[in-house]
Amino acid sequence: MAHDDGQAARDRDGALMAAFAAGDARAAAVLTAELTPLAYRHAARLLGSAAEAEDVAQEAMVRLWRIAPDWDAGRTRASTWLYRVVANLCTDRLRRRGRTRPLEAAGDPPDPSPGAERGLIDAARRDALRDALATLPERQREAVVLRHVEGLPNPEIAAIMDTGVSGVESLIARGKAALREALGPRAAELGWME
């Protein structure tokens, strides 16, 4: 069943890409709405910079538009392809940069629902997680984010990262061990141990 769902999703993406290549503005709108947030979120988490994430997301989407006429329908999901391109663009930037930088104005809108105290706790948790993720090696960070933040299944992560499922499991396990070690001392303070 999951295989059928995956094939149906790939077929749908293929149809949208073909429609885009044929000049369909609605296909462009659907793909933009579905994929730009994905590209931006992933870049922001890998780079720790909202401004750089915007540049990466835009560049990745331009590459998607350019490849549309040659899209191999049914072979891969557009999201899988896009995650891979975003990760490659981020890797290039991180290598140029030589280090990770803290996430500056992340662009998150203030959440109006919780009270001020709750908002402070959420912000502290977000900062702690971001800082801990930034200490991980690139591929561990990418695997952990794709699995536990984006919620992707390991086979799709393997396709994105061009590795095997066992390689993904190993990256995730090592990444999570490092995160637990980094976050452990603050877990009680941040309300993660209940």
Next chain:
Amino acid sequence: MTEDELERALAATPAHAVPPALLARVRADAAAIQAERAARGRLGPRRQLLWALGGRAGVGGLAGLAAAAFALGLLGPGLLGAGGTEALADLAPDLSALAEG
């Protein structure tokens, strides 16, 4: 901190809101690329070839490319036929308009 606690914390990571300006830029890129492709589709085969050359060389580089090709005799009777010079003259406004729009 247990593995479950860590996984719950990661899953609760708030999603970054996409800046509206980014969405606007992506939409504009998509529209521009579709328009470029549509314009290219209206060109004949010889013009599509020159379009591709222009894309590789950059519009600014196209004049240099054409001059070099003329110097080498490639754009004489060989590629464009006897009316090569006239054909290139015809193309200039098209290429300029496409580059601008």
